[in-house]
Amino acid sequence: MSNSGLNEQLTYYLSDVYAWNIDFYRLQKGDRFKVIYEEQFVDDTISIGIKRINAAIFEHSGRDYYAFEFQPDPEKGIVEYFDDSAKNLRRAFLKAPVKFGPVTSRYNLKRRIAYYGNRIRPHKGTDFGASIGTSILATANGVVVKASYTKGNGNYVTIKHNNTYSTQYLHMKRRKVKRGQTVKQGDVIGWVGMTGNTSGPHVCYRFWKNGRQVDPFKQKLPEAKPISNSLKKTYLTGIQEIKTELDCISFVKENSTINNTLALSTSEFK
Numbered sequence: 014m015s016n017s018g019l020n021e022q023l024t025y026y027l028s029d030v031y032a033w034n035i036d037f038y039r040l041q042k043g044d045r046f047k048v049i050y051e052e053q054f055v056d057d058t059i060s061i062g063i064k065r066i067n068a069a070i071f072e073h074s075g076r077d078y079y080a081f082e083f084q085p086d087p088e089k090g091i092v093e094y095f096d097d098s099a100k101n102l103r104r105a106f107l108k109a110p111v112k113f114g115p116v117t118s119r120y121n122l123k124r125r126i127a128y129y130g131n132r133i134r135p136h137k138g139t140d141f142g143a144s145i146g147t148s149i150l151a152t153a154n155g156v157v158v159k160a161s162y163t164k165g166n167g168n169y170v171t172i173k174h175n176n177t178y179s180t181q182y183l184h185m186k187r188r189k190v191k192r193g194q195t196v197k198q199g200d201v202i203g204w205v206g207m208t209g210n211t212s213g214p215h216v217c218y219r220f221w222k223n224g225r226q227v228d229p230f231k232q233k234l235p236e237a238k239p240i241s242n243s244l245k246k247t248y249l250t251g252i253q254e255i256k257t258e259l260d261c262i263s264f265v266k267e268n269s270t271i272n273n274t275l276a277l278s279t280s281e282f283k
């Protein structure tokens with residue numbers, strides 16, 4: 014998107030819309046998207062920023078991911094994105110505890126490490142590489158049950174989300190939360206560092222389901238807040254027009270911005 018000269022804000026907004034469904038470090042060749050958005054201008058020429066994304070479709074790994082802006086509760090004014098079958102795109106958990114950081118080591122029960130004489134040293138966490146000082150985010154709402162230091166973990170935080178799920182974040186440079194504190198999804202709980210047993214700056218993210226440490230990428234995570242039955246029909250009728258508009262935009266090899274609709278074929282994703 015930046016190669017195509019698009020407003021950086023649009024990249025952030027779009028990655029936010031799809032944060033729960035698409036791992037942008039695992040884009041596939043042939044993935045492509047269209048987005049209908051509003052940008053504000055002064056004197057018709059000076060952009061003062063992206064106002065909102067109205068609708069989008071992202072084709073990823075041969076699957077269509079539609080996203081339509083909708084306010085389930087206009088009084089609260091909270092904007093959410095739902096797909097073409099009225100499912101909330103937002104998950105109860107973020108896909109990653111850092112906004113942009115590649116997975117450097119996945120959950121792997123059979124990992125062998127030369128350092129330990131090639132013996133099996135299971136890695137039950139998922140490592141996200143990021144530079145020192147990067148914000149670490151709580152992946153879901155919950156209560157901090159541990160904010161402490163050990164020789165292995167370094168500075169770490171454990172969050173209990175409910176009776177089923179807990180998460181842990183290791184090797185922090187500094188913790189930002191205290192035990193007993195309530196956190197919301199996306200809150201900064203600390204900063205990436207390399208305290209404890211680590212050879213480089215990263216956050217080791219551990220995920221428990223019913224007391225067992227599991228691979229967060231293999232879990233079918235619960236929808237954040239499903240649409241109410243009474244609103245479902247309103248929603249599905251309401252999106253028809255913009256869905257047709259979106260479907261009618263054709264993909265092009267290079268970007269084209271016409272009336273703030275954009276179709277970008279991403280054959281350049283490698």
Ligand SMILES: [Zn+2]
Binds near residue numbers: 218
């Ligand atoms: Zn790790």
